[in-house]
Amino acid sequence: MIDTVVLDLGQVLVSWEPWRAHPDLTRQEWDAVAGRIGFHDLNLRADAGERWADLEIEVAARWPGTAGFVEQYEREFAATLVGPVAGMPELVGELRERGTRLLGLTNWSTETFPRGVAAVPAIGELEAVVVSGEIGLVKPDPAIYEHLVATHEVEPARALFVDDRAENVEAARALGFRGHVFTTATVLRRELAVLDLAHA
Known part of the structure; x- marks a missing residue:
């Protein structure tokens, strides 16, 4: 599950x-x-x-x-930062309402990350975000996923990792995560519906 x-x-x-x-x-x-x-x-x-x-x-x-x-x-x-990805703020809100645990894992400079938070309110909907620049590790290094697992007590087998870069998703899968290469919110919603995490 x-x-x-x-x-x-x-x-x-x-x-x-x-x-x-x-x-x-x-x-x-x-x-x-x-x-x-x-x-x-x-x-x-x-x-x-x-x-x-x-x-x-x-x-x-x-x-x-x-x-x-x-x-x-x-x-x-x-x-x-030209705005939220279409459909994603709504999907994040729906996941949160359904009680799904939401975390972020991003390759992002600590110097510019605060401007990202200001531009996209949905980031604030996440329980926590692991920012690469804060820990000196970047995807797809397995160590950054291991940091997420250890710091936030994530069970990879119970987690879906979503990223637009295939190599980052493959690295997560190698550690036991279910993976989804992001293209659109609509496609992601379909997978989440299969997992009973969102409406189709």
Whole structure:
């Protein structure tokens, strides 16, 4: 029996579009700069606890023409959160009303996470959220799931883990969780209905 749902946040509860921190660039220009500096790797390092200011210094030294890109991303981070993922606030509310235990497990920098909480009230509906930047571990490292299990007394066999990245879901499954690769709230609702956790 599943009685706990563990939710990723970015692209599951909140839509994240990182290029929106740079309205001075076209999407094509943003992609070019992000690709040159390895933005997504830098973002993962921030998720693991590194400071954005330190990453800006590193990038500016290596690619002088991109000086300020990382700093602007961190400063304008709120603009990258474009609202709740369709249907998810309602689904979270329904799960909570039915007594389902709700937890979060997110790769997120501690410097920007508070802005996520402010942008998406549904995050506040969760009992607790494990934030990667606070513990220096990121998905899909098994250690972050083990931290969740130990800290919040989660029984993996009784928990559904929901994430938009297949590799993160596979890591959870390897530790005994039921896993769901998120695409839409409608598809997730169907699986929850099969588990008798939500209405179809």
